[in-house]
Amino acid sequence: MKAEIIAVGTELLLGQILNTNAQYLSQELAGMGIDVYYQTVVGDNMQRLQHAIEHAAQRADILLLTGGIGPTQDDLTKDALAAVLGRSLHIDRLAMDQVEKFFVNRGIDMTENNRRQALVIHGSTPLPNETGLAVGIAIAQDEKFYIVLPGPPKEMKPMFDGQAKPWLLQHALTDEMPIYSKMLKFAGIGESLLEDKLLDLIQAQSDPTIAPYAKEGEVSVRISTKAESELEALKKLEAMEAQIQKRLPKHMYASTDVPIEKMIVDIMADRGLTLSAAESCTGGLLMESITSIPGSATMFQGGIVCYSNQMKEKLLHVPHALLEGEDAPGAVSHEVAEVLAEHVRMITDSDFGLSVTGVAGPGYSERKPVGLVYVALAERGKKTDVFELRFSGNRETIRIRTVKTLLHHLWLRLITHQPESASDEVVQ
Incomplete structure (x- = not known):
């Protein structure tokens, strides 16, 4: 079957927010064996929205509409779809109870326009909103299947996964093998x-x-x-x-959809191993990726963001001669990365110590090019490995790739128990 995604909202056309809903839905639909041939973005305009729905219905079997189901007068998605289908709108009692309860629990007076969030099309199946107020809908007509979902991703994703997907499997994909x-x-x-x-x-x-x-x-x-x-x-x-x-x-x-930091946390926690980190150019991104994983408290000892040379010296005891001077290799160097990893490991008494130092950009540092990064992996009782990395891209890209690459080296160490060659160079 073919599907089309219609994202509703003038803010999308103005570039004020990213259309991440379309990306999520396309991936989910592909996993269901549904092909998405077109994605449409339309503003909060009744006539243009109706035209978009009519046009999509000519080339797709399933239409998914996201956004435009809130309480304001420019939230027109349900109105437009009802007009195209020639059906009326009415208030769903269960959805209205949820809206009213929300305001009562917070001691806030509910304005009349909030009733719009409980509107459903006659003959449709209401899709309860577990994380918001606006009810979604699913409806079949003339061998076409229509799904209306909220715009905010935190509301749209659980509604699609918990409500819309089962409805599609039951009504639209009955002749398809799972x-x-x-x-x-x-x-x-x-x-x-x-x-x-x-x-x-x-x-x-x-x-x-x-x-x-x-x-x-x-x-x-x-x-x-x-x-x-x-x-x-x-x-x-x-x-x-x-x-x-x-x-x-x-x-x-x-072989499951998890980030590599999740695998590292689980492996180290299971083995009773501990980790610490010293970061310069990534500014704590490495530590944030680890501590965002539940259970990391059992294996992550702590870390230091040593952005300046002064902090590298004062907190991690990097020799001044390595950082500054005519013959100094500088902060962005193999030598400093090695010291950072070893010292943070010893200071925290952890089994492993990681370090990052480099040039994330946009300008040169120490006359060294943007994208040059050194990362190090220290392990109790073993030789420290240092890796020279060279990345292209903007500042954020370099920081993310640095963290992921270092985590990959740590994962390799954990699964093989053998140190990687310190001469490896990664170019991306």
């Missing part, structure tokens, strides 16, 4: 190189299908298959997963 998927996660490799390693599998794919996805610092591969039973699907998916894992054993870190 689709089963696995998400394989990779680190320390770019999308282009990963695709090259799997190119013959991708080109020959029929069942299971293989779809790479990339975002800063990591790559994912979704493998999907249709099958009459979960057991049959697992056999096919696991066979394909084994082929892929065999080709990329040093990069495939998970």
Whole structure:
């Protein structure tokens, strides 16, 4: 089946917010075996919104509309869809109870326009909003299927996953075999190189299908298959997963959709290992990625953001001769990265110490180019490894890639118990 996503909101057209809903829905629909051929963005205008719905219905079987279902007069999505379908709107009692309860619990007077958030189209299935107030709707007419969802992602995602997806499976995909998927996660490799390693599998794919996805610092591969039973699907998916894992054993870190920091936290917590970090150019991003994972308190001892040379000297005892002077290698150097990792490990008495020092940009530092970064991995009782990295991109890209690359080196150490070669250079 074919689907079209219609994102409603003038703020999207003005570029004031990103349309992350379309990205999420496209990925979810692909996993259900539904092809998304078009994505449309339309402003808060009744006539243009009706036209967008009518046009989409000519080329898609499933229409998903996000946004424009709030309390204000420019929230017109349900009005426009009702007009196109020739149906009336009415207040859903359960949804209205939720809206009224919200205001009563907070001791706030409810304005009349908030009643609009409980509107549903006659004959539709209300989709309860677990994290907000505006009720969604699902409706079938003339062999077309319409889903209306809230605009805020924190409301849209749980509504689609918990309400809309089951409705589509029950009403729109009744003749389709279920689709089963696995998400394989990779680190320390770019999308282009990963695709090259799997190119013959991708080109020959029929069942299971293989779809790479990339975002800063990591790559994912979704493998999907249709099958009459979960057991049959697992056999096919696991066979394909084994082929892929065999080709990329040093990069495939998970067969579920989790970040590499989650794997590291789980491994170290299970083994009773501890970690600390010293960061310069990443400014705490490494520590934030680790501490954002539940359970990290059992393995993360602490860290230091040593942005200035003074802090490197005062808090982590980096020798002044390494940082400044005519013959000094400078803060952005192999030598300083090594000292930072070793000293933060010793100060915190942790099993592992990580460090980052580099030039995130936009300008040069110490006459060294943007994208030059040194990271180090110290382990109790073992030689410290230092890696020279060279990245392209803007400041944020360099910081994210640095963190993900260092975490990849730590993951490799944890799964192999063998230090990586300190001469490796990563270019992305």
